[in-house]
Amino acid sequence: MLRPKKSLGQNFLIDENIARKIVAALEITPSDAVLEIGPGRGVLTKYLVESAGKLLAVEIDRALVAQLSERFGEAENFRLLNEDVLKLDLTSVLNSRHRWKVIGNVPYHITSQIFFKLFEHREKISTAVFMIQREVADRMAAAPNCKDYGILAVFCQFYAEVEKLFHVSRHVFAPKPDVTSAVIRLKMRQHLPIAGTELKIFTEIVKRGFGQRRKMLRNSLQKTTDLSVDWDKIDFNFERRPEQLRVEEFVALAQQIAQKQIRS
Numbered sequence: 077m078l079r080p081k082k083s084l085g086q087n088f089l090i091d092e093n094i095a096r097k098i099v100a101a102l103e104i105t106p107s108d109a110v111l112e113i114g115p116g117r118g119v120l121t122k123y124l125v126e127s128a129g130k131l132l133a134v135e136i137d138r139a140l141v142a143q144l145s146e147r148f149g150e151a152e153n154f155r156l157l158n159e160d161v162l163k164l165d166l167t168s169v170l171n172s173r174h175r176w177k178v179i180g181n182v183p184y185h186i187t188s189q190i191f192f193k194l195f196e197h198r199e200k201i202s203t204a205v206f207m208i209q210r211e212v213a214d215r216m217a218a219a220p221n222c223k224d225y226g227i228l229a230v231f232c233q234f235y236a237e238v239e240k241l242f243h244v245s246r247h248v249f250a251p252k253p254d255v256t257s258a259v260i261r262l263k264m265r266q267h268l269p270i271a272g273t274e275l276k277i278f279t280e281i282v283k284r285g286f287g288q289r290r291k292m293l294r295n296s297l298q299k300t301t302d303l304s305v306d307w308d309k310i311d312f313n314f315e316r317r318p319e320q321l322r323v324e325e326f327v328a329l330a331q332q333i334a335q336k337q338i339r340s
């Protein structure tokens with residue numbers, strides 16, 4: 077067997093029950109098209125290929141690709157790409173009419189980058205199930221007024237409905253990672269409440285706000301942004317701190333700021 081490559085985050089799942097549980101969380105029907113990121117030794121792939129109408133797997137490691145194609149290459153519904161998912165042109169890959177389901181036990185060091193890439197293509201994706209580091213799952217699913225609530229929670233919950241499903245012990249991997257994992261499910265929102273300038277302002281105020289999370293928004297927003305705004309005309313209590321605001325409140329604030337921008 078090939079030696080796992082630490083640089084590619086290769087901690088392989090070795091528990092079949094958990095593999096089945098992760099695949100079940102994607103709720104696959106025979107007409108579904110599924111994208112698997114980082115199939116590795118194929119522990120999820122074998123259940124996916126049995127249940128999906130179409131399975132596209134993307135694996136960066138050429139040696140694993142050779143093994144996977146030997147094992148699953150005969151299946152008519154299976155396609156395998158030897159690519160870096162972060163460089164992959166998802167617009168051309170997710171090009172069919174239906175919306176895709178996405179799954180993966182992804183390397184911990186590229187988790188957020190993968191999510192943000194998927195958010196960009198959310199109109200082609202319905203659901204995503206990922207096994208990730210537990211702490212990251214906690215931060216994605218966090219509610220306001222708790223320490224884990226921050227930029228990641230606000231953006232993930234803006235783009236998707238986030239559900240943390242279950243924890244996975246480090247002992248069911250080979251080699252064992254240093255951390256506990258968790259499985260999360262994202263149901264992509266097809267209609268966002270804001271776009272264009274409002275979305276840009278939303279992004280800026282969330283980042284600025286949490287950049288100084290202990291401070292009142294009066295300090296982190298009014299004094300530091302490049303936004304030229306008539307702040308007095310905005311109906312909002314700027315003594316609040318970012319961790320107290322629900323996603324909808326950030327959205328509403330962004331909408332007001334967009335309306336009260338001073339145009340030069």
Ligand code: SAM
Pocket residue numbers: 084085086087088089090113114115116117118119120134135136137140159160161162180181182183186
């Ligand atoms: N899904 C397998 C499992 O559950 O055992 C493998 C999980 S392992 C944590 C992560 C997998 O992602 C490895 O097979 C690794 O080679 C692959 N990988 C790492 N970086 C990648 C990238 N940028 N694009 C595609 N695959 C990647």
